[in-house]
Amino acid sequence: MQRWIRTRRATEGRDYPVSRRDWRKLDESDVRVRPGKGSRPRSKRRPEHSDAVSAMVTGVDRGRWTCALEATHGREVIAMRARELGRTPIVVGDQVDLVGDTSGRPDSLARIVRVHPRTSVLRRTADDDDPYERVVVANAERLLIVTALADPPPRTGFVDRCLVAAYAGGLEPVLCFTKSDLADAEELIARYAELELPIEITRFDQEPASLAGELAGRVTALVGHSGVGKSTLVNRLVPDAVLATGEVSAVGKGRHTSVAAVALPLPAGGWVIDTPGIRSFGLAHVTPDDIVSAFPEFAEAAEECPSGCGHLGEPADPDCALDELAGTGGATAGRLTSLRRLLASRAGLDEHADR
Numbered sequence: 001m002q003r004w005i006r007t008r009r010a011t012e013g014r015d016y017p018v019s020r021r022d023w024r025k026l027d028e029s030d031v032r033v034r035p036g037k038g039s040r041p042r043s044k045r046r047p048e049h050s051d052a053v054s055a056m057v058t059g060v061d062r063g064r065w066t067c068a069l070e071a072t073h074g075r076e077v078i079a080m081r082a083r084e085l086g087r088t089p090i091v092v093g094d095q096v097d098l099v100g101d102t103s104g105r106p107d108s109l110a111r112i113v114r115v116h117p118r119t120s121v122l123r124r125t126a127d128d129d130d131p132y133e134r135v136v137v138a139n140a141e142r143l144l145i146v147t148a149l150a151d152p153p154p155r156t157g158f159v160d161r162c163l164v165a166a167y168a169g170g171l172e173p174v175l176c177f178t179k180s181d182l183a184d185a186e187e188l189i190a191r192y193a194e195l196e197l198p199i200e201i202t203r204f205d206q207e208p209a210s211l212a213g214e215l216a217g218r219v220t221a222l223v224g225h226s227g228v229g230k231s232t233l234v235n236r237l238v239p240d241a242v243l244a245t246g247e248v249s250a251v252g253k254g255r256h257t258s259v260a261a262v263a264l265p266l267p268a269g270g271w272v273i274d275t276p277g278i279r280s281f282g283l284a285h286v287t288p289d290d291i292v293s294a295f296p297e298f299a300e301a302a303e304e305c306p307s308g309c310g311h312l313g314e315p316a317d318p319d320c321a322l323d324e325l326a327g328t329g330g331a332t333a334g335r336l337t338s339l340r341r342l343l344a345s346r347a348g349l350d351e352h353a354d355r
């Protein structure tokens with residue numbers, strides 16, 4: 001497919017990750033179909049589909065993809081995967097091109113004929129020993145990591161693993177501490193201060209206005225352990241969530257909920273992508289350098305490290321170059337401590353590797 005279709009973004013040769021909003025500005029005229037050259041015979045098996053329309057995948061269920069048409073934010077169309085795509089994985093958040101019956105009428109079925117290159121990927125391995133990784137959500141700009149301040153107590157091990165998955169996949173992490181009516185947030189805020197990321201505090205008896213502002217106009221994936229109040233939050237942010245998702249998501253119905261992610265449109269624009277099935281994050285696919293590259297001040301220094309350095313410092317990596325950089329103390333030293341906590345979390349070395 002890549003040989004035939006070039007998007008404007010691809011031809012600009014921009015660096016990963018690309019802002020999702022740039023992507024949303026594209027319309028059909030941006031998808032250029034390269035004219036066939038005499039030397040390259042056109043294949044009947046690769047139709048160009050110049051009449052295709054753009055959509056975002058909002059749900060997946062047994063070989064059928066629910067897609068929201070770009071042109072009419074909201075109109076949902078059920079689609080199958082065109083034969084020519086073979087077994088190309090298509091997940092929630094993927095930008096796709098559709099042909100066929102895109103009316104969205106009951107019993108209509110469109111065909112997904114193209115999947116655009118992804119700007120971010122939320123990946124997980126079922127377990128740290130499991131070599132098989134899967135993309136759970138594509139193209140989310142942000143990962144909202146939801147954890148309760150009490151009942152259940154914060155699981156910092158889980159939060160750290162989510163942070164690793166975000167940094168490794170090109171998503172900007174945002175922390176959301178719920179149930180602030182039950183406990184103080186100061187200690188937890190302090191633990192993550194050096195990471196310099198947005199932190200939202202919520203409680204169910206107050207409007208999550210600040211959080212809603214943070215999410216508006218963006219595509220945000222949500223992860224959180226059972227009981228942290230994620231469903232409560234989603235229902236607040238997307239008042240008609242149940243209506244919009246029907247039986248596919250059944251937000252927060254516990255263990256039997258489908259593991260698939262589902263994208264819900266926010267009233268102020270943008271999407272939240274709930275991931276009801278994710279209760280853990282295997283990180284077998286993440287390398288130490290994936291994590292370090294999310295910390296610009298350390299990424300360059302890490303190139304001086306011995307090959308295979310895990311950047312953990314003494315005793316595992318005594319020759320790690322990052323120690324020298326942070327040796328002067330101050331903010332850099334604090335950031336290195338945070339970075340190393342994440343590296344340890346990936347390596348399964350943290351005390352509470354609480355998944």
Ligand SMILES: Nc1nc2c(ncn2[C@@H]2O[C@H](COP(=O)(O)OP(=O)(O)OP(=O)(O)O)[C@@H](O)[C@H]2O)c(=O)[nH]1
Nearest residue numbers: 178179203204225226227228229230231232252254
């Ligand atoms: N005190 C307090 N309780 C809350 C708050 N938010 C949610 N809860 C309660 O916490 C429990 C779990 O909330 P849910 O929204 O179902 O949590 P969840 O994370 O979706 O959990 P699952 O449904 O298991 O996925 C419910 O009894 C809620 O009423 C809050 O801000 N404060």
Ligand SMILES: [Zn+2]
Nearest residue numbers: 305309311320
């Ligand atoms: Zn190192």
